[in-house]
Amino acid sequence: MNATTAFGPDFPFAYDDWIKNPAGLGKLPRDMHGTPVAIIGAGVAGIVAAFELMKLGLRPVLYESGRFGGRLRSEVFEGSDGIVAEMGAMRFPTSSRGMFHYLDMVGCKTRPFPNPLTPAAGSTVIDLEGQTFFARSLDDLPPAYRDIAEAYDKALTDQVGFPDLQEALRARDTARLKALWDPLVAQWDERTFYDFIAGSEAFGAHDFRHREIFGQVGFGTGGWDSDFPNSMLEILRVNLLGFDDDQHLVEGGCEQMLRRLWSAEPDCVHWPDQTSLASLNGGATRSRAVALSRDAAGRTLLTDQWGNVDTYDAVLVTCHSHLLTTAIDTDEALFNQKTWMALDRTRYMQAAKTFVMTDRPFWNDLDPATGRPVLSMTLTDRLTRGTYLFDNGPDKPGVICLSYAWMTDALKVLPLNAEARAELALKALKQIYPTVDIARHIRGAPKCVSWEADENFLGAFKGALPGHYRYNHRVYGHFMQSEMPDSQRGVFLAGDGISWTPAWAEGAVQTALNAVWGILSHLGGASLAENPGPGDLYPEIGPVTLTDPVPSSAFL
Template structure:
């Protein structure tokens, strides 16, 4: 039966922004919510095993949806389940946690929040700078400290920078019109506007966009410096200055840098929840089936090799030498691991795709957390301001976040959240040294606050670039990388591939056009679900066409090689 392609219903111009495109404006949230489900498989394929490499959000999203369709996902995990959604509890901390990976999730991530709601999890506003959830924000630059709750509390310099950024977006990208088209889910308009921007900004850096805009050229270098140090939304932008401007445009167009929430109890609950959740609607499997039950409680060990078997299937070998054969394999680990941790047969991907996988550039990131006896930062000074606030600074800590779990509960401080060169400054040091360095920096901002006296338990810290199973925190596309991203993202469309390259699929936020955001992991996982179903002879329901049905019509614009 033929699939009928009908664009999503038009929404009002003031509808909430969602991660609808802009490269591929497909309504993943509507596909997920449709009562017809994500597709059907031939009866002969029900119960077929499919390998899933990696138990992060992408891997477990795909595994969960494939299980619902009647397949048997076989999940492999080299390290910890949850991937970069890693919520580490403090010992004896009564629920106090350190969010070592993703910790703030924009409400525009409608695919991700589909699963948050399904699992019955709660979220609340993240204490970002200048938001009510932060209570107060302290900006410390060049030795000058400013206390604020809103932008209006700051000196005019900061409002000038904010206005210049808004003006630059309008001048360089026609921001308002494009974002309105995305709010309305006007597919044709989104495609027309975005496709014109891709060749214009792919080869140019974020810094170039800012520095060459007439809005910033009218101002001083110091304005650009302040924008890089503290930015607006989630904080400073200078770590992203070398990135392709397309990457930054996607962040702001899709609302990723605003209206962010944290997951109460820890973000890792979402992928782990998918592992343990029994779907209401299942094909083939009995009611009550979960991924955990299909795996007898635990995933299989790390994958060490993937190659094509003599019978045409894909052969997966794990860390202990066990080998299984599959008709389809989904790889969700970071792409560099296909050359550093997994012996992946070269002929499984084209040389063009290998170039894209190997040229992916990962950004460094470090975090250092401590647990404290109480949320002491809410104590008031004589001036009426709290003794401490969410802090943005040019000092070593860069960003300091305060997590209040209630007046009678231990609080958590992310002493330092840093990227790129600032993260590398922390790399050689153990947790005690990192805490010491952070406290010394914060003492210069808060000389009258004895943070150390409130610390209880052991600190928790991470440098993602030092983890052999990640080698970095998230992708940051460089100028000229659009073609690479296009190759990786579109790989789930396999009809035109030679037989030797079919059956192995890719997913993860680094495969998406929105790296560092969990919605990219969810959306590419759903692309892979569609691709695997098609590869095994299945199809979308006629009333609920999937991403691959739409891709030839509204897929990303192709730039010439």
């Protein structure tokens, strides 16, 4: 497994060690055992938090507005025997030790993801401005591509001291890591990814064409131009934590991890043997949460879509932050105004995917004229952007992600149905593979997703803009509630959009665990001395604080 782990850098807490410690995550007062805790959202953050809270002796009550699983959405093709399209998360870096802890716990099997220029892909085709290159490794591509890879490595070394950061992170040297990382926060929070590239001496030795190629096909998993407007801190975390390296897919679909956790029967405090989240919830989640408020005693009132009102001492919100103002009638007094600013200003990126099932993995056939596979993993500046091939075995149907696109490229197909998107993708691929009849191999109906069009998501994942560090800090640290007024305590936040690492399931896992500690503390419990939790170490090694500007009197 990758030596790099998702340890920090903003808050270098060893979540993987915490959840594996045989002492457990903590202990509640006996009179709190069985206390109901509401959890809004049955995605990664919601299910992981519910699972750990149940083990502590609480009764998690799950509310779900749409489909169980959130963005771990594995859709089975009609007429197939479990052949899936991963509509949301589909590649999991092995540095995500928290996520892999739960994958391993429930027996999910993984294998390398067929990313460009990896052995799992077999071969890669890069098609830019009508020029097509076939490659099995970086060395097979023209010199410009190697120049780009070397320039990016040099830019990271020159501008942020990347090798030293990597060494500190791999050694889990907390003091050294924070000493290196914290100064970078102020330096790069208000600068974009493109600024980092264009302003580097390494890329300055090359012309615009090199930056253009970098944006179109990039490094690791593909092109990065959709992230060019983002804060450079967002990209640095992805690079440093190894999120773009050594990625795996989950055989049979990643959604099964959450379904297995839902039905798992772990050893629990208070609850009898064979207790599961499913059994505590009567076999099904509650309906959509539509309102949050306080009662006279200071407890939280949660109303579902059918008008049912329940009272809770603690509520965990794991849905996208914008739903707190657009879909859930939330009492403003539950959060202070700076937190509301952060929640409302969180910026989500768009993403679109189109999948088809094929009769077999025909792309493994060799072209007699070239001796190469007839179809390869493909990166292009055409509408499809990224095309991925999933081989389920020679005797099973294959799956092609015809197109995976972000931001503007995702918006181009937003009004179109699945068939229209598939037809556009096939037309684009025909320009790259003029002799290959992909359509002849397609079986059943295509599947597509645009997360920004889903009322329960309003976007695929967070993408912090320059200047958003303070916002992220506010929502990430919201689980530390001891200094909040009583009127704002008891409602917690989790999810990858609350984390420092949006778009990655590990961020959802880690913020879920923060919330578990927060709820444990809120209900009078605590971590054990031999296994301190994130809130115990947060005051010492928490994220660096950037000073808020003093407001002008004109705005007071």
